[in-house]
Amino acid sequence: MENLGIDIKLIVAQIMSFAIFYVVFSKFIATPLTKYLKAQKEQEELKEKLALELEERNATLEKKDKTMDRERKKALEKALIQGKADAEVVRRELVEGAKKEAEEIVKKAHVQMEDERANMYKEMRQKIVDVSIMMVDKALNEYLTPDAKKSVTQHIISRVPETKIEN
């Protein structure tokens, strides 16, 4: 064996050192590394799972958000339409009220104008009559001389009808 160049001792020593290396490697390096890799893998799987779950949740939330948004928009539109309708009713009522009030005011003003016009005409008539009578009175005062007064009086006396007055 020695002639063949094989050193048994060296081979045994190498086998022993390999065995020791194998034991040390498998016990102190391979096992923790495997555990570490396994834990890493599990963590990765958990992460992926969580990511999927999160994505699903996000999708659900987004869907809910969209649904709520749509509902909110619908409610807003409905409220807007209702508000517009209410405002229209109020506007119509206000316009009708204002029209009625304006008509009443115009009516009253017409009546007042008519009254004032009638009063004015009445006053004018009275003034015309007063002035006419005053003019006639003044004219008669100026025209009737004492003789004329006497003549008129005698004429009146002559035209007095026969009258019987009881005591």
Added chain:
Amino acid sequence: MNIDPVLKEDLKQYLLLKQKVKQQPKIVVKAPYELSSADINVLKKKIHVLSHAEVIVKVDTSILAGIVIQFGSSVIDLSLNAELQTLAHTLYETV
């Protein structure tokens, strides 16, 4: 107590006269000038009550022409003033 018959008779006559005067109504006739007795006579003929009453003639210069007869609370206005008043009333109602 004896009263003198003459005095008694005078008193009687006075009271009778007073009663007669008292019974006669007083009628006031107003005119713008002093009415003559002829005018009064014409009036007495037309208005009979004047012949049985004491007629008091008064001058009222506010009367334009004509006469106003006052008899108690009654007034017969036959003046131009009354005619003017009637005209004024007619105008008030018709104009």
